[in-house]
Amino acid sequence: MGRNPEQKPDARLSRNRARLAYKVRYALGHPDRLVPYARRAGRNAVLRLRHGRDHVAYYRAVMASDTARSPEAAVGGAPSHDRWLAIGQLQYDYLVGHGLTPQDRLLEIGCGNLRAGWRFIDHLEPGHYYGIDISPDILIEAKKTLVRYRLQHKVPYLTPVDDLKLDFLPDGWFTVVHAHSVFSHSPLRIIDECLAHVGRVLAPGGFFDFTYDRTEGAEHQVLGEDFYYRTDTLVRLARRHGLEARFMDDWERLPHGQSRLRVTHGAGDRVG
């Protein structure tokens, strides 16, 4: 069901949004959201039938449909330009606060329409930003954002992908890897694939930050779109691939509903 992204996670940690009792309670409390929810559930059911167990193809279709309606809403839920700007600024301020310099080489996984990306591109030296996404539709919107902010001279890379094997990228290249609000829309096998390969492209001393929807109860998903994980699950997954994951407490204090983990090679992070 719809969620308020401004809400602090603490209030939501034990909820299981997949349970019927929760849905009924939520519907009674928010009757105005019932019709949009039913419409979304119907659309997603059709897309799931079409794409079966291929989550990337399914989610690409969700993004195509959402982007056609509103590219800014497609990357963040609420259709407000102010919110689009604010969440981009939040991501940017956080990484700069953790030492992101113009010389860093940044890989943004699931870059969307450059909500944060245009600020990173502006900050970084030419050619130091690499954005990837499964959705060609949102990447076309990313190019429009680039033009709107006159950032052509920064020659960023914007590339569609089918998976997160990252096999077309060089070893040890990226000093910072960033995925905001991507694993909150990903089944565990996709997160696993990313963690299996990200270590190869991560420079020594670099870090990979990602946000996720945290639960302290049962892990669950809603409409094949929103996935809730226990922190332990993700930390253990990273460890299986020889990486260390650290919970970012300072991110918890910011006005964003998701939590954040920082993954490194294990020798400690360079900054922050």
Ligand SMILES: C[S@@+](CC[C@H](N)C(=O)[O-])C[C@H]1O[C@@H](n2cnc3c(N)ncnc32)[C@H](O)[C@@H]1O
């Ligand atoms: C909620 S949007 C967030 C976009 C951007 N990170 C931001 O904060 O504005 C999630 C984005 O991740 C992309 N995405 C979802 N799953 C992905 C995957 N497995 N690999 C790459 N991109 C993915 C979606 O297409 C979408 O653009």
